[in-house]
Amino acid sequence: MPEMWDGFESNVVVILACGADGEGEVERILAPMVEFGGLCENPGKPAPGRPDAVTFVPFDRPVRSAFIGLGRIYDLNMRGYVGNPDVEVVALVDPSPERRAQRQADWPDAATFASAAELAASGIEVDAAEVLLPIPLHADGVVEMLGYGWHVNMQKPMCNDLLDAQRMLDAAKAGDRILRVMENYLFYEPLRRLKAVAESGEIGDVCGYHVKMVGTGRGGWDVPWSSFEWQMDQMKRGRGIMVFDDGWHKLATALWLFGPVREVRAWIGNLAVGPGIDLDTPSTLIWEHENGVRGVWDNTIAMDMYLRSDYYTNDERWEITGSKGFARVNRVTGRGVQQPSLEIYADGEMRSYHALDDDWASSFRDSGRHWLRWLHTGEGPLMWSAEEGADVLRFALAAYASSASGGTGVQPGRVTE
Numbered sequence: 001m002p003e004m005w006d007g008f009e010s011n012v013v014v015i016l017a018c019g020a021d022g023e024g025e026v027e028r029i030l031a032p033m034v035e036f037g038g039l040c041e042n043p044g045k046p047a048p049g050r051p052d053a054v055t056f057v058p059f060d061r062p063v064r065s066a067f068i069g070l071g072r073i074y075d076l077n078m079r080g081y082v083g084n085p086d087v088e089v090v091a092l093v094d095p096s097p098e099r100r101a102q103r104q105a106d107w108p109d110a111a112t113f114a115s116a117a118e119l120a121a122s123g124i125e126v127d128a129a130e131v132l133l134p135i136p137l138h139a140d141g142v143v144e145m146l147g148y149g150w151h152v153n154m155q156k157p158m159c160n161d162l163l164d165a166q167r168m169l170d171a172a173k174a175g176d177r178i179l180r181v182m183e184n185y186l187f188y189e190p191l192r193r194l195k196a197v198a199e200s201g202e203i204g205d206v207c208g209y210h211v212k213m214v215g216t217g218r219g220g221w222d223v224p225w226s227s228f229e230w231q232m233d234q235m236k237r238g239r240g241i242m243v244f245d246d247g248w249h250k251l252a253t254a255l256w257l258f259g260p261v262r263e264v265r266a267w268i269g270n271l272a273v274g275p276g277i278d279l280d281t282p283s284t285l286i287w288e289h290e291n292g293v294r295g296v297w298d299n300t301i302a303m304d305m306y307l308r309s310d311y312y313t314n315d316e317r318w319e320i321t322g323s324k325g326f327a328r329v330n331r332v333t334g335r336g337v338q339q340p341s342l343e344i345y346a347d348g349e350m351r352s353y354h355a356l357d358d359d360w361a362s363s364f365r366d367s368g369r370h371w372l373r374w375l376h377t378g379e380g381p382l383m384w385s386a387e388e389g390a391d392v393l394r395f396a397l398a399a400y401a402s403s404a405s406g407g408t409g410v411q412p413g414r415v416t417e
Contacts, residue, residue: 056151056176058378064125065372066091068116068145069132070099073155076184076311076361077130078106080368087372090126091119116141120148127151128375130368134230135239139164142179146171151178153371157248158389160239162397162417165390172386180371180382181389184363185249186256187370189356190329190341194318195257203322203346209257211250211297212317215242215281216305219334220313232276240280242299243268244396246314247285250297251395252384253318258289260391263409266399271301285399309334311360322346333360 065087067074071094081087089107093116094100100112113119119126128151133141138159145152146168158181159165172179185191198206231241239245243266255261264287271279282300289295307313315336318329325346330337341358344351367383374382384392391412398412 056178058376059127062086062088063372063375064088064090064127065130066093066119066126067103067130067132068093068141070094070096070103071132073132074103076364077132077368079361079365080372084369084372086376090124093119116145116148128153131155135160136230136233139167142168143171146175146177146179149175149177151375153180153182156181156183156252156389157244158393160237162390162393162415165393169386169390178382179386181384181386182367182371183249183252183384184367185253185332186383187366188332188360188363190353190358191253191318193342193353193356194320194327194329197327197344198257198320198322202344203320203327204324205322206293207321207323208294209318209320211295213246213250213297213299214315215299215301216307216313216315217303218306218313220307220309220311235278238400240278242279242281243283243399244280247299247396248392252392254287254295255388255391255395258291258293258295260290261287261395261412262290263288263411264395264398264402265407265409266402267407268400268403307334307336331358
């Protein structure tokens with residue numbers, strides 16, 4: 001594996017302040033956009049044809065786990081491990097000595113290593129790895145760690161193409177190991193309640209739904225510049241921050257809410273903000289699920305907007321329209337709309353939920369707890385399985401194919417590359 005990686009999952013807006021000659025001081029206006037309320041073990045139903053049973057013997061002791069990658073996203077993923085009797089953190093891996101020393105303060109008894117290979121050769125017994133690598137390193141890194149006999153909980157997006165996704169699936173099957181693609185939005189309490197409302201019939205039959213995301217240029221937490229360099233590498237591969245990285249969350253929640261997608265149409269924009277920096281926005285994606293429900297997602301950038309956020313500055317909203325009313329989630333990552341995080345209108349009355357756990361970080365906590373508890377019990381669907389992660393990838397690739405052909409309809413199930 002390459003010497004330098006950041007263990008970072010990001011959705012970030014970068015602005016380069018450049019002179020006419022293309023040179024200049026880099027100004028980071030971060031819309032920091034990357035990746036929680038009561039433990040929810042099974043927030044969704046298993047997809048058709050997906051087994052609930054596991055092929056390994058669940059652990060009857062704490063899971064011995066290692067963090068592979070200690071960058072910005074570690075601060076969120078580690079929350080599911082803190083004070084959790086289901087896990088023992090035995091190792092921390094990152095090529096940066098500074099990060100290893102910083103993170104060891106969280107786990108004083110954990111050994112530290114510069115690479116996963118060093119950990120594997122150390123003799124320390126590891127059951128599972130929390131893999132927090134940059135996207136271009138996912139496939140090789142995950143295959144490597146599955147080869148060591150470790151179960152793997154990996155960050156999203158799964159990878160850039162179906163060939164690499166199949167490599168990981170094959171490696172997990174060959175070693176009889178569990179590969180999970182983490183998706184914290186499925187554990188965000190307002191979104192879980194939104195799903196429950198839609199399924200309950202409270203707003204009638206679902207007529208359609210809309211997702212909106214605005215990335216802003218000001219606010220949020222700091223992200224190391226080296227992490228942006230990995231995102232620029234992704235841009236060169238045609239996998240942008242807005243549609244592929246942040247968009248993975250939106251596409252995953254669509255499949256979670258309403259099941260498989262029959263067809264997608266997309267118009268993916270291109271906004272040049274500096275030499276080699278092209279953001280895939282403004283973009284609009286429209287799709288139809290196999291059950292007939294239609295969804296639309298639009299994303300835009302507001303370069304000069306300040307958004308209050310403890311994390312990334314994404315202004316995100318979900319709204320499901322039913323035959324009797326609607327249900328709306330007003331925010332996820334940032335704090336744009338200062339209204340209750342969930343509002344439901346039905347039969348002429350508006351109900352607002354003020355006390356839900358709408359701290360975005362809590363979804364990481366609950367996602368991690370779900371993974372570690374599942375390794376103990378093997379009960380219920382694993383959110384997400386690697387196969388479901390591959391379904392999200394197909395959805396994204398179908399959107400790119402549609403946009404490349406002028407917005408024609410593409411069936412995700414027929415995407416092969």
